[in-house]
Amino acid sequence: MQDDSLSAVDYIVIGGGSAGCTLAARLSEDPDASVLLIEAGQKDHSPYIHLPVTYYKTTGPQFTWGFETTAQEHQGGISTPFTQARVLGGGSSINAQVYIRGTAADYDAWKSDYGCAGWGYADVLPYFKRAEDNQRLSGDLHGNEGPLKVSDQAYTHPLTYAWLKACQQVGMPYIDDFNREKRGGCGLYQVTNRAGRRSSTANCYLRPAASRRNLLVLTDSQAMRILFENGRASAVQLRSDTITRTIAARREIILTCGAIGTPNLLLHSGIGDGAMLAGNGIDVVADSPQVGRNLQDHLDVFLVYELLGPYSYDKYKKACWQAWAGLQFALFRSGPVTSNVVEGGAFWWLDEGDPEPDVQFHFLAGAGVEAGIAGVPGGNGCTLNAYLTRPRSRGTVSIAGNDPLYHPKIDPNYLSDPDDLAKTADSVRLGRKIMAGPSLAPYLKNEHFPGVNVESQQEIEDFVRAHARTGYHPAGTCRMGGDAESVVDTQLRVRGVDGLRIADNSVMPKLVSGNTNATAIMIGERAADFIRGNG
Numbered sequence: 001m002q003d004d005s006l007s008a009v010d011y012i013v014i015g016g017g018s019a020g021c022t023l024a025a026r027l028s029e030d031p032d033a034s035v036l037l038i039e040a041g042q043k044d045h046s047p048y049i050h051l052p053v054t055y056y057k058t059t060g061p062q063f064t065w066g067f068e069t070t071a072q073e074h075q076g077g078i079s080t081p082f083t084q085a086r087v088l089g090g091g092s093s094i095n096a097q098v099y100i101r102g103t104a105a106d107y108d109a110w111k112s113d114y115g116c117a118g119w120g121y122a123d124v125l126p127y128f129k130r131a132e133d134n135q136r137l138s139g140d141l142h143g144n145e146g147p148l149k150v151s152d153q154a155y156t157h158p159l160t161y162a163w164l165k166a167c168q169q170v171g172m173p174y175i176d177d178f179n180r181e182k183r184g185g186c187g188l189y190q191v192t193n194r195a196g197r198r199s200s201t202a203n204c205y206l207r208p209a210a211s212r213r214n215l216l217v218l219t220d221s222q223a224m225r226i227l228f229e230n231g232r233a234s235a236v237q238l239r240s241d242t243i244t245r246t247i248a249a250r251r252e253i254i255l256t257c258g259a260i261g262t263p264n265l266l267l268h269s270g271i272g273d274g275a276m277l278a279g280n281g282i283d284v285v286a287d288s289p290q291v292g293r294n295l296q297d298h299l300d301v302f303l304v305y306e307l308l309g310p311y312s313y314d315k316y317k318k319a320c321w322q323a324w325a326g327l328q329f330a331l332f333r334s335g336p337v338t339s340n341v342v343e344g345g346a347f348w349w350l351d352e353g354d355p356e357p358d359v360q361f362h363f364l365a366g367a368g369v370e371a372g373i374a375g376v377p378g379g380n381g382c383t384l385n386a387y388l389t390r391p392r393s394r395g396t397v398s399i400a401g402n403d404p405l406y407h408p409k410i411d412p413n414y415l416s417d418p419d420d421l422a423k424t425a426d427s428v429r430l431g432r433k434i435m436a437g438p439s440l441a442p443y444l445k446n447e448h449f450p451g452v453n454v455e456s457q458q459e460i461e462d463f464v465r466a467h468a469r470t471g472y473h474p475a476g477t478c479r480m481g482g483d484a485e486s487v488v489d490t491q492l493r494v495r496g497v498d499g500l501r502i503a504d505n506s507v508m509p510k511l512v513s514g515n516t517n518a519t520a521i522m523i524g525e526r527a528a529d530f531i532r533g534n535g
Helices: 018-027 052-058 104-113 121-131 158-169 201-209 258-268 274-279 313-317 319-332 418-435 457-467 517-532
Strands: 008-014 035-038 132-134 148-150 185-188 215-218 222-229 232-240 243-255 299-307 342-348 359-364 381-388 396-398 409-411 444-449 500-502
Touching: 008 018, 018 035, 018 201, 018 215, 018 517, 104 121, 121 132, 121 517, 148 201, 158 185, 158 342, 158 381, 158 418, 222 243, 222 258, 243 258, 243 517, 258 396, 299 418, 299 457, 313 319, 359 418, 381 418, 418 444, 418 457, 500 517
Parallel strands: 008 035, 008 243, 035 215, 132 148, 243 500
Antiparallel strands: 185 342, 222 232, 232 243, 299 381, 299 444, 342 359, 359 381, 396 409
């Protein structure tokens, strides 16, 4: 399709992220259906996106919305960055490429506890497998013919291996697949990259479909609102530069803007809490109070250590080492450039009575990798971060007025449940125990952050309040369910209107126990089947 004077298509997919690229590519497999994918951000041309090791350079303003949270009541009123991708590929273009699906119990709970019939683990597993091309694993749990390249790490830093030994020294077994049914232990993450190139959904889903004449991708184009005729979603008003235009959908409109963007667009289109909409001068199309509620996110806490010498990736900040790593990559497609930095991980228990691990650790052989997290005085460090896999706190996404160009108000309401504070403090203690392991002693100089002076329960809790921040996994703001109050039904159709679906992590009734990119792709795959009548 050509962009010139385009006025109508069969399907409009709004949001070119992990789920949106997946869905648009799948829908365009039908040559008789025209598909338009709208992305507010730019094309994913930057090499920082595609080289695994430089993901930390993608979380700044060039590729993100620049969102911040509202002042957090339970964190002393602080407001922190809330990174959301604004680039083709979405989160899959800027994340740390860790391949985690959540547990079987997560999806079985969607079905049993939240009325999401057809969304138990046995229902969703075939879609994870359909998406996946796993380099090493196969059989009942993994796929080998899908678009998404899932690989073992091409390069793992020696310090990561020392950290894995430290985990085993405190009693965590080594496991080789975090996506099997029992995953309590430590190991190396599988990653969504291969041969030194990131496997974003823009790369692995959209690019192979780019030659299809029935698929058009518009970047640098922000959807302003959805338009309705007789209760049916009929068109999208979008803005490119200073030009606003309207494109009609003959069949369906599908929102894939994520857990922040999707409720924001719904609210500006007149779907949400009627009183809120009226108070902002927006005509009510459907009174759906749950839109923007039930926001869940993993809350990250960071431990940063200074090293005794150049024993981490930090040495590659020097030009001579950068040149060496670049040469190794150019000649052999190997070495540090192929690393995602977040190489080692663990799932373990803070509460031994919990049937599933309740904390996840990520080990980074470097310091100052995450934006806003300081490096170390000596220049060589490493980082351990942790978050609760099933936080209890719930927040909201709301609008700041009736102009769709305004940023939404994001209130994760972190630590509003006292259990989250107590257990996050426990995760700091467990992380310190791991870092004190004998295998790391030859490398560590001291704990730089928060530092050894933070020791009592009160001091650790104060540290958590002051410094914990998003784990980049927002979900739940347009929850799915079998009840009339849910925003979408179990086939992802928006209640109260026709011709509109949501297919992203906002539909999760409950956040999964780990990284969320694979789940977004699975939801995109399922949505394609629902729309094509194969669900």
